[in-house]
Amino acid sequence: MKTGRPKINVPLEGLDIILDILSATLLILLIAYTALSYSELPDRIPSHFNARGEVDGYSEKSMLWLLPALGIVMFIGLYFINKFPHLHNYMVNITEENALKNYRFSTRIVRFANLFVMLIFGxxxxxxxxxxxGNISNIDSWFLPLVIGSSIMLPIILLIYQNKINK
Known part of the structure; x- marks a missing residue:
């Protein structure tokens, strides 16, 4: 794919390294928690929860490995997407002058998305x-509103910030 955009190396800053380390740590913890808990689980486990957090679907316990597997695929995919910021979508024309700040902003968004996905999977x-x-969870009171609220508010905040950096 030819974009005509400059291909530059976006140097990592401290926040970028911290985000990558946190995402990788959460992925490792997800895998370890699944492995350590697996033998204690019954053959059928909850696999779907309604909006109130009540179980309304069951699956075989082997399906629990789907979350770490998807986590690995997502982590690797998002990690490598960041290697090619010139291929990301932008709402502004990318030039030599604004490439670094837009590429850094775009790669940071992907890093936060990676962290958010690992946190949700965990x-x-x-x-x-x-x-x-058999333990009761309080996930129903905060999880769904948090995910939905974040999914609505974050893009709005990101659009405002992108407009600010490109003025």
């Missing part, structure tokens, strides 16, 4: 395991 895995053990 919370879901924890909720599934705890529900399988």
């Amino acid at each position: 919370v879901i895995a924890y909720n599934i395991v705890e529900s399988s053990k």
Whole structure:
């Protein structure tokens, strides 16, 4: 794909490194938690929760490995997408003058998305395991509103910030 955009190396800053480390740590913790909890689980585990956090679907416990597997694929995919910021979508024309700040902003968004996905997968895995053990979860009171609210507010904030850096 030819974009005509400059291909520059975006140097990592401290926040970028911290975000990558946190995402990788959460992924490792997700895998470890799943592995350590797996033998204690019954053959059928909760696999779907309604909006109130009540279990309304069950699956075989092997399905719990789907979250770490998807987490690995997502982590690797988002990590490598960041290697090619000139291929990301932008709402402004990318030039030599504004490439670095827009590429840095775009790669940072992807890093935050990676962290957000790992965090969501971790919370879901924890909720599934705890529900399988018969423990009551309080996920219904905050999880869904947080995810929906973040999904609405973050793009708005990002658009405002992108307009600010490109003035």
